[in-house]
Amino acid sequence: MTINAIVKLVAFIVVHSCCTKSTTTSSDSGSAQQLSHFNVDSAPDKMSTPDFDQYLGSYIADGERIALILDYDGTLAEITAHPNLTQMTPQMKSTLQNIANSGKAFVAVISGRDVYGVKEKIGIENIVYSGNHGLEVLYPDGTKHNQGIPKEIADNFTKMIDQLTKELAKDGAWVEDKKVSLTFHYRQVDAKLVPELEVRAKQIIESYGYRANQAHAAVEGKPPIKWNKGLAAEYILTDSFDTNWRQRKVIFAGDDTTDEDVMQAIKGSGRSFRVSKDPQVVTHADFRIPSVEAVYQLLKWLEKKVTK
Structure with a gap:
């Protein structure tokens, strides 16, 4: 063959x-x-x-x-x-x-x-x-x-975006606001900084009641619904x-x-x-x-x- x-x-x-x-x-x-x-x-x-x-x-x-x-x-x-x-x-x-x-x-x-x-x-x-x-x-x-999102969760969205932006949006990292979910991007960040960024981004997202998911060079914040x-x-x-x-x-x-x-x-x-x-x-x-x-x-x- x-x-x-x-x-x-x-x-x-x-x-x-x-x-x-x-x-x-x-x-x-x-x-x-x-x-x-x-x-x-x-x-x-x-x-x-x-x-x-x-x-x-x-x-x-x-x-x-x-x-x-x-x-x-x-x-x-x-x-x-x-x-x-x-x-x-x-x-x-x-x-x-x-x-x-x-x-x-x-x-x-x-x-x-x-x-x-x-x-x-x-x-x-x-x-x-x-x-x-x-x-x-x-x-x-x-x-x-639109899939329903609990009001108490939705009300936290802007606060979550603000904290991620103020604390982590630097050195090439940035936050994508998708209105009902977000993506924290770090594709352009120095590789040495990535592990700490990932951990902190997930901590912030989860502290507001959202689910943190790993993606391609990014962490996604999604509402905790099935x-x-x-x-x-x-x-x-x-x-x-x-x-x-x-x-x-x-x-x-x-x-x-x-x-x-x-x-x-x-x-x-x-x-x-x-x-x-x-x-x-x-x-x-x-x-x-x-x-x-x-x-x-x-x-x-x-x-x-x-x-x-």
């Missing part, structure tokens, strides 16, 4: 057929789930074009209706030093727009950004946007769903297709630990992709793809399917 063929075979590894190790983690909803490592012998990011026919060809027929749910940062767009600099490539946007306009695809984006911020970044009108990890849902007709991206995905799908949404062909792609809740939610009925270059990434996803470029290849494959 040629090296090329071997690389293609290991580009996507199905969790159930190749797990080698498991560990336990707790999701935002408080439940512990078993995760599995992928066993990948070669780096799939060295492969030019993933073989989506092999892994999705029998799941999605030509012209079949699909529900496509996506993360934004690290999935549709490369992560940058500052969130304001992040943007999709024109090719990615055009392909996503074509899928949304096909008449055979329901498209939703669930992001950690605030809902209007992610809509502004993507700029496609006829899709559903969900912000703050699912706490806000904005529909194409302008209607909006809600996450997975529950948001189920809410959006049920609201759009009733309880029989599992009969739809559902595809999800995301790159972060917060996206694992969506992967769990559609497990067994949909197909999910974890975007990661790490061959030992721990995930609930059905497949691993290595990059934003691979997500683009996935969307191009789906575009052909829904426009036939």
Whole structure:
């Protein structure tokens, strides 16, 4: 077998057929789930074009209706030093727009950004946007769903923002105010300062009754309610297709630990992709793809399917 063929075979590894190790983690909803490592012998990011026919060809027929749910940062767009600099490539946007306009695809984006911020970044009108990890849902007709937050918790939000800003927003660190949640960013901070910053940021967030979650070079402060991206995905799908949404062909792609809740939610009925270059990434996803470029290849494959 040629090296090329071997690389293609290991580009996507199905969790159930190749797990080698498991560990336990707790999701935002408080439940512990078993995760599995992928066993990948070669780096799939060295492969030019993933073989989506092999892994999705029998799941999605030509012209079949699909529900496509996506993360934004690290999935549709490369992560940058500052969130304001992040943007999709024109090719990615055009392909996503074509899928949304096909008449055979329901498209939703669930992001950690605030809902209007992610809509502004993507700029496609006829899709559903969900912000703050699912706490806000904005529909194409302008209607909006807000997940309820206890008043006594919400009242602490401004105080929490103020203390984080006054005490920790320095040396390249800054606080992103997302109205119902926040992100304390330290991507540009000297590595020697990071451990102390992380600890203190989490202390401040938790002192105001919010939940502190680790993210990519950041700490997120979320209201302590039983809600996450997975529950948001189920809410959006049920609201759009009733309880029989599992009969739809559902595809999800995301790159972060917060996206694992969506992967769990559609497990067994949909197909999910974890975007990661790490061959030992721990995930609930059905497949691993290595990059934003691979997500683009996935969307191009789906575009052909829904426009036939």
